[in-house]
Amino acid sequence: MVKVAILGFGVVGSGVAEVIRRNEEVITARAGVGMEVKYILDLRDFPDSPYADKMVKDFSVIEQDPEVDVVVETIGGAKAALEFTRRALKAGKSVVSSNKELVAQHGYELLCLARENKVSYRFEASVGGGIPVLHPLSQCLAANRLTEVRGILNGTTNYILTHMIGTGLSFEEALKEAQERGYAEHDPSADIEGIDACRKTCILAAIAFGRHVYPSQVSTEGITKVTLADVSYADAAGMRVKLLGRAIRQDDGKVMAYVAPHLVRHSDPLADVDDVFNAIIVRGNAIGDVMFYGRGAGKLPTASAVVADVIDAFQHQRTRRFLSWDEGSEAYVVGPEGLCSQWFLRLRGTVRDLEGLGPVTILGRPGAPADEIGVITEAMTHDELSKRLNGTAPLSAMRVLDESADLA
Amino acid sequence: MVKVAILGFGVVGSGVAEVIRRNEEVITARAGVGMEVKYILDLRDFPDSPYADKMVKDFSVIEQDPEVDVVVETIGGAKAALEFTRRALKAGKSVVSSNKELVAQHGYELLCLARENKVSYRFEASVGGGIPVLHPLSQCLAANRLTEVRGILNGTTNYILTHMIGTGLSFEEALKEAQERGYAEHDPSADIEGIDACRKTCILAAIAFGRHVYPSQVSTEGITKVTLADVSYADAAGMRVKLLGRAIRQDDGKVMAYVAPHLVRHSDPLADVDDVFNAIIVRGNAIGDVMFYGRGAGKLPTASAVVADVIDAFQHQRTRRFLSWDEGSEAYVVGPEGLCSQWFLRLRGTVRDLEGLGPVTILGRPGAPADEIGVITEAMTHDELSKRLNGTAPLSAMRVLDESADLA
Numbered sequence: 001m002v003k004v005a006i007l008g009f010g011v012v013g014s015g016v017a018e019v020i021r022r023n024e025e026v027i028t029a030r031a032g033v034g035m036e037v038k039y040i041l042d043l044r045d046f047p048d049s050p051y052a053d054k055m056v057k058d059f060s061v062i063e064q065d066p067e068v069d070v071v072v073e074t075i076g077g078a079k080a081a082l083e084f085t086r087r088a089l090k091a092g093k094s095v096v097s098s099n100k101e102l103v104a105q106h107g108y109e110l111l112c113l114a115r116e117n118k119v120s121y122r123f124e125a126s127v128g129g130g131i132p133v134l135h136p137l138s139q140c141l142a143a144n145r146l147t148e149v150r151g152i153l154n155g156t157t158n159y160i161l162t163h164m165i166g167t168g169l170s171f172e173e174a175l176k177e178a179q180e181r182g183y184a185e186h187d188p189s190a191d192i193e194g195i196d197a198c199r200k201t202c203i204l205a206a207i208a209f210g211r212h213v214y215p216s217q218v219s220t221e222g223i224t225k226v227t228l229a230d231v232s233y234a235d236a237a238g239m240r241v242k243l244l245g246r247a248i249r250q251d252d253g254k255v256m257a258y259v260a261p262h263l264v265r266h267s268d269p270l271a272d273v274d275d276v277f278n279a280i281i282v283r284g285n286a287i288g289d290v291m292f293y294g295r296g297a298g299k300l301p302t303a304s305a306v307v308a309d310v311i312d313a314f315q316h317q318r319t320r321r322f323l324s325w326d327e328g329s330e331a332y333v334v335g336p337e338g339l340c341s342q343w344f345l346r347l348r349g350t351v352r353d354l355e356g357l358g359p360v361t362i363l364g365r366p367g368a369p370a371d372e373i374g375v376i377t378e379a380m381t382h383d384e385l386s387k388r389l390n391g392t393a394p395l396s397a398m399r400v401l402d403e404s405a406d407l408a
Numbered sequence: 409m410v411k412v413a414i415l416g417f418g419v420v421g422s423g424v425a426e427v428i429r430r431n432e433e434v435i436t437a438r439a440g441v442g443m444e445v446k447y448i449l450d451l452r453d454f455p456d457s458p459y460a461d462k463m464v465k466d467f468s469v470i471e472q473d474p475e476v477d478v479v480v481e482t483i484g485g486a487k488a489a490l491e492f493t494r495r496a497l498k499a500g501k502s503v504v505s506s507n508k509e510l511v512a513q514h515g516y517e518l519l520c521l522a523r524e525n526k527v528s529y530r531f532e533a534s535v536g537g538g539i540p541v542l543h544p545l546s547q548c549l550a551a552n553r554l555t556e557v558r559g560i561l562n563g564t565t566n567y568i569l570t571h572m573i574g575t576g577l578s579f580e581e582a583l584k585e586a587q588e589r590g591y592a593e594h595d596p597s598a599d600i601e602g603i604d605a606c607r608k609t610c611i612l613a614a615i616a617f618g619r620h621v622y623p624s625q626v627s628t629e630g631i632t633k634v635t636l637a638d639v640s641y642a643d644a645a646g647m648r649v650k651l652l653g654r655a656i657r658q659d660d661g662k663v664m665a666y667v668a669p670h671l672v673r674h675s676d677p678l679a680d681v682d683d684v685f686n687a688i689i690v691r692g693n694a695i696g697d698v699m700f701y702g703r704g705a706g707k708l709p710t711a712s713a714v715v716a717d718v719i720d721a722f723q724h725q726r727t728r729r730f731l732s733w734d735e736g737s738e739a740y741v742v743g744p745e746g747l748c749s750q751w752f753l754r755l756r757g758t759v760r761d762l763e764g765l766g767p768v769t770i771l772g773r774p775g776a777p778a779d780e781i782g783v784i785t786e787a788m789t790h791d792e793l794s795k796r797l798n799g800t801a802p803l804s805a806m807r808v809l810d811e812s813a814d815l816a
Contacts, residue, residue: 019694023553029618030550130695135547136540142438143715145431210437269701272680286427286712287538287702293677294698304694307551 002035002314005062005093007084008075009042009055012098012125015303016072017051023307031311038068041084059084063091070310073097078105089113089121094313096306098125104199108212111324120313122323127153127200130301131294132308133280137207138323144284146208150246150401153200155276155296156184156191157223157243161261162274164231165240171226183276194222194243194259201245205257208282209249212328219258219335226261230346230396232365233374237344239263240271244401250334258336262401263344263376270401340379341399347373348395357388376400410443410722413470413501415492416483417450417463420506420533423711424480425459431715439719446476449492467492471499478718481505486513497521497529502721504714506533512607516620519732528721530731535561535608538709539702540716541688545615546731552692554616558654558809561608563684563704564592564599565631565651569669570682572639573648579634591684602630602651602667609653612688613665617657620736627666627743634669638754638804640773641782645752647671648679652809658742666744670809671752671784678809748787749807755781756803765796784808 004020006013017037020027028034039062040054049055062068071088073095075081081102088095089110097103103110103123114121124134128151137146152158159181160174169177175192178184190196198220205213223243234241242264247257264271269291273279278296283289295301344363347353348371354360363374372395377385385397412428414421425445428435436442447470448462457463470476479496481503483489489510496503497518505511511518511531522529532542536559545554560566567589568582577585583600586592598604606628613621631651642649650672655665672679677699681687686704691697703709752771755761756779762768771782780803785793793805 019551023551023694026553027551030546131698132544132547132549136544138438139540139543139716139720141540141712141716142719143427143431143435143712145434269680272677284712286431286708288706288709290539290700290702292698292700295696298696300694301696304549304551304692308547308549311550312547 001033002069003038003067004070005039005068006072007041009040011299012302013074015299016306019303019307063087068093070094070313078102085110089117092117094120096309097123098302098306100126100199104202104215108327122309122313124309125302125305127203128278128280129295129297130305131292133292134207141284144286146284148248148283149204149208150244151280152242152273152278153197153245154191159183159276161241170228192222192224194220197245197259201247201257201259205247205255206325209255211326213257213333214328217333221260223261233363234263236365237363238266254332254334256334262399264401337382340381342379343377343385344398345375345394346396356390409441410477411446411475412478413447413476414480415449417448419707420710421482423707424714427711427715471495476501478502478721486510493518497525500525502528504717505531506710506714508534508607512610512623516735530717530721532717533710533713535611536686536688537704538713539700541700542615549692552694554692556656556691557612557616558652559688560650560681560686561605561653562599567591567684569649578636600630600632602628605653605667609655609665609667613655613663614733617663619734621665621741622736625741629668631669641771642671644773645771646674662740662742664742670807672809745790748789750787751785751793752806753783753802754804764798
């Protein structure tokens, strides 16, 4: 019997308990043994919960119980979660987490700690919710030299952008709708400012390229400045606006990582990923491009990824098979400054004001004011763009995603 | 050092040798040890190959060499491949295969043999080429009760259908083009008759639902009867014609499995999977729908999946973690007779001849003869359709894929 302790009885934590109960039969078949929730740690009281007799408030009860095989950390944040994860690993318990903030900031340390204590630290649910992507990245693609990971990593912002495009809502209106439907938090800043996508980009980059990338190293731009006008121009050009996280392995061994809204061509498979769905494209030198697609969040999808990790951690208890990556360094990560892209620009002015920009494609949109113009430039770096703009501040500027060499 | 013997020096076999050589560094990093091709078995001579010194013609050299850890079987078919796989497993060597015919027909026996001999039998490359799908199915989705697997499983037929739609070619013309480009074999029957998709459906069903499904049990219809007229009607209705393999777990514990061309709505993620790409959708009770998408064939993508399996087989040498499923049985698999679908029909006649069909949507296509009519019916079983057709033989009849509960 695998005995599990769940830290935090919120959406994901209660989902984990529910999946373990509902899918008892299939889990037992796959794990080879049954699985039981022995403790649930939460500071709140849940007197009416069916798990009331399992609730504890003191982590040392879990830490000191040798029967607990796996600790599931769904607290979030990097304070109590960090402390309890460290203590659990040191106590010889494997830890499974859905906490992207913690992994993105402290993944290297915690993986080392797991290895020292001969246990597992796993976090499939931290990226892409229920979509299996970290396992395939680290295992199934082991024979490839990976060159890029890119994706739609945040369901909330994708929902907002999809509804701006589909129903002509402003950013604020679409955000309000997402909040009413429970897809956006009361304080949505981690989503709309790109912070969540940034953390996931760090985790993907670390697994794909083998070295820690810290959120502070990743140039991050959210979607708060994306206007309905931008979305309309994109639509008229047969493109969609998508918030993408990208990590590209450069020839010099460094990694270019950034998060920003992009215009994506309709022929690109990322263009059709709508609503709260996520999609991650992995590029390898043998495999070409592979895409993983599904619900990027949600109670049960995320919980099912956690439970799969629990099974995996338990099955690997007696083997020496550790996920790991190297320590990060300041010089290892670079921003997208050197990246040549076509640019979408929305400018105040007329065609006459475009002279210094070089060849452009002029876009139209219904109801555009006479003194507004939308264009797509040729490919250039951001520096070159600034030079050609020669002091003019565009109303909007977004990269156009370069055509996928393979999938598009 | 992992010592590998490759059986068969064709497209995939030579690709495996190439991936091992080209990606030596990353493979060593992921596997924890280096990997070396010790033997290549082929009846042909390759005097100019860089692997000339590794070529052998007698399998017993490999069988009797205790240094060989993993045998890679890329011979194809179910004769020599079956014999050598049995002998390798009995000799205590793990076997990795890309041979869907062998796995679909003899997977149960070979997995049992692997377990008895405490070695691995793995075949990620047999479905979806380089796309990781079998591993995620068996591991990452271990916490889900899976209910359906559906997908575009054959790149050749998808290429043909895409080019019929995109460039207005007839089936024969599109097949010829696919052959010229090397996407279809000289004898394309295994692809165009749906046999290849059928084998892959069997393997997916076995992993998803835990019991062997034999190709002979799966109702299989290829694309040879799909006409340009059908494709045009579908196009006019905003749909695409796709050859799908499906396996659905029924409430009575049986599995419904079949392969057939379908009309797929544009809103379904499978509709946009074009050319030689494959996509597999897995549905679980916790995760909802997840899609895996990429190149379903090709030398290097397939080889990279093989090499990843070699790493995995080697790493699991000393653990008791076996992929397995139960023996098949005659009563376990049922055809799609009980499945209610809307139907696309192309009929000789006029609107007056539709009376007995019940409510239909009438479709148009450019250049349709006056005595031809295309319709989409309401949802019904095949029996009910036959009854309503009352002896009229439609020129074409294809199921319309029901809307995905989740991804669409």
